[in-house]
Amino acid sequence: MRRARPGDVPRGSGGIAHARRALGEERALTSVGAGPDFGDAEGSQETGESGTHAEERVLSKLWHITLSVSGAEAPLREVRRGLEQLAHDHPFLLTSRYANDHAEIRYWEEARDLHDAAAVALRLWGEHRSSAKLPPWEIVGLEVIDRQTYHQRRAEGYGPLPAAPAGVHPF
Numbered sequence: 001m002r003r004a005r006p007g008d009v010p011r012g013s014g015g016i017a018h019a020r021r022a023l024g025e026e027r028a029l030t031s032v033g034a035g036p037d038f039g040d041a042e043g044s045q046e047t048g049e050s051g052t053h054a055e056e057r058v059l060s061k062l063w064h065i066t067l068s069v070s071g072a073e074a075p076l077r078e079v080r081r082g083l084e085q086l087a088h089d090h091p092f093l094l095t096s097r098y099a100n101d102h103a104e105i106r107y108w109e110e111a112r113d114l115h116d117a118a119a120v121a122l123r124l125w126g127e128h129r130s131s132a133k134l135p136p137w138e139i140v141g142l143e144v145i146d147r148q149t150y151h152q153r154r155a156e157g158y159g160p161l162p163a164a165p166a167g168v169h170p171f
Helices: 015-020 076-089 114-128 147-155
Strands: 028-030 057-059 061-070 093-098 102-111 138-146 167-170
Touching: 061 114, 061 147, 076 093, 076 102, 076 167, 102 114, 114 138, 138 147
Parallel strands: 093 167
Antiparallel strands: 028 057, 061 102, 061 138, 093 102
């Protein structure tokens, strides 16, 4: 039996590990090739003294995401219930604000770079529209900023307010 120590992350916990990881903590991601034809036209290259495939080590970063959606009016109760379901399905969501014709979702996303973070954020609403019974709204805004920029803005007195009251709230 393995004893858990403070700071240990359970194996195979994926999203839980992400939620428990301290803001700003970076971790290395390993890129895995897609087989012997991955890479150049001559096949894979072997490098290093051991003659094994080179592993590309990439540090992931935390990105603050603000996703804005809008569309035809929907009953407030249904909007709230859908956002609450989304937050339940994805505990990394910090806060959601909503009205009967628009909503804003804010959360931290772990990704290699801005492009990856934005791609994941742009899929969030559409991929969970049916499972969380979200309104058929369109994404009308996306802001992706790194952790340093987020904290710099906060220190200078502008930028998004901290998500102290986490959860789903009306505008």
